[in-house]
Amino acid sequence: MLLQSQHTSLRPLTTAHLAQTMTLLELTGEELRQKIEAQLASNPALELIDTARCPHCHRLLSGSGPCPVCSSPNISTGGEPIVFVSPRKDFSTPGRGLSGDEQPSEEWTAAAEDLPTFVLRQISPELEPADRQLAAHLLTSLDEDGLLSVPLLEISRYHHVPLSRVENVQKLIQHAEPLGVGSSTPQEALLVQLEVLAESRAVPDLAALAIKEGMDLLSRRAYSELGRLLHKPTSEAVEIAEFISENLNPFPGRAHWGEVHQASESYPVYKDADIVISCVNENPNTPLLIEIVSPYAGSLRVNPLFRQALSLAPTDKADQWQSDLDEAVLLVKCLQQRDHTLVRLMTRLAVLQRHYILEGDALIVPITRAQLAEELEVHESTISRAVAGKAVQLPNRKIVPLSKWFDRSLHIRTALIQIIADERRPLSDTEIAGLLIKQGYFVARRTVAKYRMMEGILPARLRHSNSNLPMR
């Protein structure tokens, strides 16, 4: 890694270089985009050029070969993941609110219009001309999650119209794609989606109730408590929660969503993934496809014309030009290195965590940043920086923070959830600890209690009432 920087033909910039590489590493998509835009605007030595794209899937083609995804469906990379860097634009498909089902609303991606415009166009036929202003006001008040950021009452006052009229317009908006957009709360968005979904397909009866009454339980994943609320066994509560998480989206403006609780806690809110992992042809047996999402389209390089022109620079500008050039070279190098690091990191991770990626939390293998750093022969802090704040989109379209991949106890906690979901009678922490140890997870009773709490599961004695009902 370090060697790479040394064959720079330029003056020794290594310290600055290293410093900047680190900074770039920890930048997440949007921040990086801003940084690059700022540089592009201020530094004439930099230019953004188009690079070849696969005519089919629009991915950037690295090098000269054919597109790894569509041109060669039978990739033989010996099980190694395929990695490449592709521009962010190609992924943003915010229309995909409801996963799984139809209504892909390609229009959204095709036309690069923004969310308000997109929705307005859908509802305008049904919109009373008199309500256009209201609709416009509502739509411009959407936050990035597609939720309303101002109270309805405020809007009704502002326009001097009855609240009910505003509500009607909101209802119209909510039923446009992405479904639930313009709701005041995630809860409301879920309910709208559920209602619409129910028209075309069977939904669990209690899902609505669970959302209305047990939203906090859902987000805390307190499934047994939810079960009590619904007067159903925990297993059924889990099913309902799964249904909701699979089919509904509390943030309609976001393309996909990961863990429910993620949004409410102190994690940064991820607009979009920085890394996308998918399966070629949606087939889990093929190599994994890893895409490092770069926030700009095309590739960044030092403008060769500028370099040539340097020798012709007027003497008073020469210094300025030279430093612009240096800076540009540095930035490009650093970006390359950032990508390189991320690619190496993700490749290794994808190999190690293949089962986790494809089959879920239970199969994650605990790994520390330090171990990975050793394998990749980089400094621990490099890994830390690379991981910090990044989000990964898994093949099942969930977005999880990359840091979750380094969760030391995730697999044990999923085992614990499984045990509790399967229990016929509420088991005490001690008993659970015993079972876990039998499965090879050596944890103390005290630790079981901690994990339970992390997952929002109540203590045994409070799980009584319903869990001992017969389960199928």
Place this chain on the structure above:
DNA sequence: CTATGGCACGGATT
């Protein structure tokens, strides 16, 4: 007496 949560310590991780 048993089950569980709080506090705090020490080692691992970042």
Place this chain on the structure above:
DNA sequence: AATCCGTGCCATAG
């Protein structure tokens, strides 16, 4: 150097 995490000990509730 700071933080996180698993665990032991102890108080408390049932």
